[in-house]
Amino acid sequence: MLEIEIDGKKLTVNQGITIMDAAHTAGTHIPHFCYHKKLSIAANCRMCLVEVEKAPKPLPACATPVTDGMKVHTASPLAKKAQAGVMEFLLINHPLDCPICDQGGECQLQDLAVGYGNSSSRYQEEKRAVVGKDMGPLVSAEEMSRCIHCTRCVRFTEEIGGYQEIGMANRSEFSEILPFLGKTVNSEISGNVIDLCPVGALTSKPFRYATRAWELSRRKSVSPHDGLGSNLIVQVKQNQVMRVLPLENEDINECWIADRDRFSYEGLNSAARLQKPMIKFDGKWHETDWQTALDYVVKGLNGVANDHGKDAIGFLASPHSTTEELYLAQKLARSFGVNNIDAALRRSDKRVAAAQQGALWLGSSIVELLAAKSVLMVGSTQRTEQPLLASRLRQSVKKGMALNVIHTSDDDLLTRVNAKLIVSPLALVNALAQVLKAAVEIKSASTMLDLSAANVGAEARAIADSLCAAESAAVVLGNVAQHHPAFAELLSLAQEIGRVTGARFGIAAEAANSVGADIAGVNPQRGPMGKAVTAGLAASEMLAAPRKAYVLLNSEIEADAYNSQQAVAAMKQAATVIALTAFKGEALLDYADVLLPIAPFSETAGSFVNMEGKLQPFNGVVRPLGETRPAWKVLRVLGNMLNLSGFDFNSAEDVRAELLAQGDIAAALNNQLSTVAANVAAGDALVRLGEVPLYQADAICRRADSLQKTAAAAAPVIALNPQDIAKLGLEAGQPAIVSQGEAEVRLQLVADAAVAAGAVRVAAAHPATQALGGLFEPIQIKRG
């Protein structure tokens, strides 16, 4: 510990920290631009110059380590003079076009210029001008003359984004910030450079010239997309969401958010929003009032229940719904006598629900996962599924975590991977079994699973070594594993690996409220807080054996189901499909019979339970659009109209309180399966590898225009290992036809060495591939 003094204030600080950090602990503000607590030190803006006693000249606070007895003056005449001098230099070439700059009002340069700048400039010569750059549809770099070359954006892409996409070209006066010639910035978390830019050089393209920062009110919320549960600041004006920014939460999203969280708000304001209840009769849609629509729903449900029995009704809820909506949906269904309710819409393995003993979750907190010395990610397309978690894992790898991967494609994780097994979806279980077998040998343990079909390879042994040797380890199953028809095997093996090696195991929850759905009881076998209830059908079963009536909560089943072909067929044959939805999707208009406009997360109070089991409540940030109503209110009214008891809630908080009164969330989280499954033999056939694209994950981001213009939202292709292409006699770069069942889809064929042999990578959820069947089912391919 060192004794130092900042502006006369005595401090005791740790060795090795900088003056800037010490000043922060003392609550002293030192002006700065290039310094950022999450980025490396650059010390190139020189704004943080301070006077240090016995030092011959002012020193940059961000890059000077404290020494014992150091006396720092942050606002002495010498320090002030140095800071004012730096400010004068920074403003020499700055265009001072604040009146037309989007950053105006929230600009660090503007703010500090008030404190440290002169009211007029001594510089009379011509200012330099820098040509604008194209960084893609999300980040605007039109006015690069404003740049002060702090290089925060450069360091962000390199250090946090994992791949340097922005650089500073040329030298001295000719320095320019730019992406590589002809390239755009394609990082899935690129939007953070907008927040980082201390001036108006990098601004938000969708938000451009929309409004002034001071006209917006800031409201807290939680991201409705991936299972991380990033905390958001939603900025609204005149009852409209104008912009989304990160709310700092060190345990979850730090000070970042993914582009999906940041730019999806465009979907909330899209023309596809459903604003009035609609009923279809005579094959035509008619707008109607709530009373008529709800009467119609009640009549429909009672009719099907009377004619075909209550088992002929199925409830399919999106795991992007709030906990309160999900709780009421299952309460409504079960009180009415319907047991067929599920939120794990893309899960194809019905055995998991039967063997589950509570809510499936990460198995540890996010912070604990990131602190683990060894992590095995199984079946996770990390950067698409949880972009920020992937970024945080990269930071952990830098700090010494051994990241191991078992997956169906060898996508670049932009970090060092300790050991990896890239196998066809049909060999995923076998690959994990190899790791278990190796771990059993290393630990001289035993397992009751039959692992005779697993022949341990070198990579599997390296993974097992890494897990066994680490003092803290974790096995995490991603979306590919969760959607896989052998999810039960994968989870059982993870459980065994956890038992043998002492590693924690769990799933990286797919959606914002996947864990919350299990907690709320939207599970065919488990009620609220994981309590056993009369078993119903899982989503895959409800679609495989079609029901007479479906109630869809927030789900667009043609994109959200494991087998969209089967799902759409099931919808079309049903006597009635009741959709509670925020959007009038084309497919919905085709197969649904009644559309009830419900509020998205921005227009209702509610909560999401993230992958670590943390319940995060939030309030609506704007009023519901048009005649839209929060879904919990719609379900409450439906409950009353169906003469069910216990539907008298005054607020979403009441609903939440009723759920939370039934038990403790922490106690309801349980990844242990009651019966383990263990068919570990690997298959050998051509099989589809169907992952959900980054911006097709849920209804809101599907309608965010800017996200849909990004490289990640490009039209789907068929990606095959080059060896498979040669073996099958196909030609890369040409269109090919893939087929599952009756349906054929013609797409461009691309050779991709990252795809495992035997896998045909065709994206799920995209309108262009919705005609196809199961995500990990056999698929045929031929020249097209």
Added chain:
Amino acid sequence: MLSAQSLAKIDRELAKYPADQFRSAIMGALRIALVERHETGNTPEERCLNADVIEFVANYVGIPPVAAYEVATFYNMYDMKPVGKYKLTVCTNLPCALQGGVNAAHYIGEKLGIGIGETTADGKFTLLEGECMGACGDAPVLLVNNHKMCSFMTREAIDKKLAELE
């Protein structure tokens, strides 16, 4: 994009650095790429680095293209603009200037009919001003194609040199 010999030379560069500092090899790799472009290129455009070459070299070395672009644009001996078959860089820093370096540059310009920073119409010569080459005792000095230094470049020496390069 580059010949096998050039790639072998880049491999040698890569082997010079510790595994965690391999990215330093981009300096040598860009130099090797530029030499090959210069020797094999038929037009001024083909003799300099461009985005495709930089991207190729960056990917070969294993660093992001923009990081290689930063390096290539920082140092001015990496030619990013079209350049003649013979690039003459005349030192005009003070010691050379006192010994007639500036005059030498102008003399070359007059002989070739170009100004400093320009390339002859036949794409043969490019004349550039350079910074100190560390051979002030030999002033005035000039550099041919980055690698060949010529000392004591009086008018006679320049005439002789240009005749050699014809």
